[in-house]
Amino acid sequence: MSEDRVIIYEETGGDPETDVMTIHNGSGRTRVRAVGKQEQMVELISRLVGEGVTQIELCGAFGAVWHAAAGRAAGGKVPVGAIYYGFESLTGVASYKARFEAGDVLSEAFLIVHEGADPSADVVTHERADGGRTTLVAVPDEAAAGEVAGTMAGDLQLIELYGGSGPEGAEPVIRAVDGRVPVGVSAYRR
Template sequence: MTTVEAIIYNQPGAHSVEDRTVLDIKDSRTIFVPVEGDDAVAGVAADLVGEGVRRIELCGALGPRAFAKVRAGVNDEVPVGVCTFGVESVAGANAFEARLMSGERVSVALLFLAEGANPETDEVTTESGTALIRFIPVPDQAAAAEVGCGLVRDATADLVELYRGIGPAPAAEILAAAEGRTPVGMVLYGRQ
């Protein structure tokens, strides 16, 4: 049986159905769904649940307001999480946002767990304005740490977000390797 999960991310000018990226790896389907701001996010999330999505995670650019809207919009039918950044990444996340808004070229890496994934061959990229968005599946926690550390050491990602169960241990390793240069966020779940 295939597990279907969605990651909703902010992408100005995007269409939430036509501009989706779908990755099927082993018994797992991850749907990356762009939305333009948080106004439509609750409706998009409700549609995803209707399509069979069993977990929804939101990118850090959408934040707590969108998180509350989605939770209310799906009536707790599925778990909903939001990517957040610790205090050690706040300044970097703000600097990233300023660079993005000024039109500077930036690279975002969204790492997510997918059993059986090969990060080198299963990675998919998309462009949004001046942002390169990299969807990078990893097979386990150790691979998440290895890939994430490589991205920040090599300065090939200006922001890293961790999804689909990548835990605090890999996040801590990536943060240590980043040495304050690259903001790193991970998904948290909460109750209303």
Template sequence: MSQSVVIYPRPGADPEKDRIEFEGGGHRVTLVAVPDEDEAAPVVAGLVGEGVGLVELCGGFGPVRAAKVIAEVGDRIPVGAIGYGAESLAEISRFHLSFLAGEVQSELFLVLVPGADPERDRIVRERGGGARFTTVAVPDIDAAERVAAQETVGLIELYGGFGADAAARVHAAAGGGTPVGSVVYGIESMDAAAAFRADPS
């Protein structure tokens, strides 16, 4: 079974325990929380040792911290990070400013997993003050659009191998006012990421 991981920061997280896992189509996707972005590199290095074949980083990392993870991993596996298109730049800036101001924010992660059932394959975690962190496994872009249309959140991030048009379609499905990010790869990871997607075994 092939394995990929999504790394995201949550204050006080324990990477050994704070995990969400989905399986389908011979593939396992594990979401791993780290206490902060600077703690990600050693965690990712350990996961590579466990057989993980691809890493995706939450949008909170930014290029500087993502570069630290890439440097730690070297050329062993591809590492990608969430990026936001022009249609979401103003919205994601507002999200981060309100987050820094301590305002309540809810987030939705959509993870592409073959054969997933979005009604069953979802984890909702309350974060205090009414904020929610919702992770939903979806089998395809159509299901991602349906879930996005139903949720009221401050941002949406797409993981697991969505195509180039996915962010635009989900952005429209969510009403056009929610920032939507998807994973992009630097030139050092493009070929390896493509090979993993073509033959994840």
């Protein structure tokens, strides 16, 4: 069975019916969707599970309560992951959250591991009205994620790694940014 994964994040004006990014090759399909409000995520997950997706990952902004709700919406039929931050990233992610709440202009990157992806071609940048941006970059493996993170870190306030193999997969990214940017990694609710 081919992988059919969806990553969900919250963005003002996000349309849960529209793919923000799609990577589709012999390794399967990964789509990214944005919801305008966190509540929309639960309904979206129910629909996606009915459509046959095989895995779901949530942006770290959803937090543990919404992660639990997502797991219930999936009904145990597919793994549901969410981004969490290790101890080395806590100060940076707390700063990001405070700056976000204060209305500062921020930029973040979502690095998406998808076998066969080309980071020079599989990239989408959303410029926000406030001057910030969200950049989605698909990479073929965690080593490439580390290389991309090291290159982008100077222009970012946050990195989230999707599709990785947990802490071992996040290690090249965390080492590449060397504490300059908080790095979140997916953890799963089974």
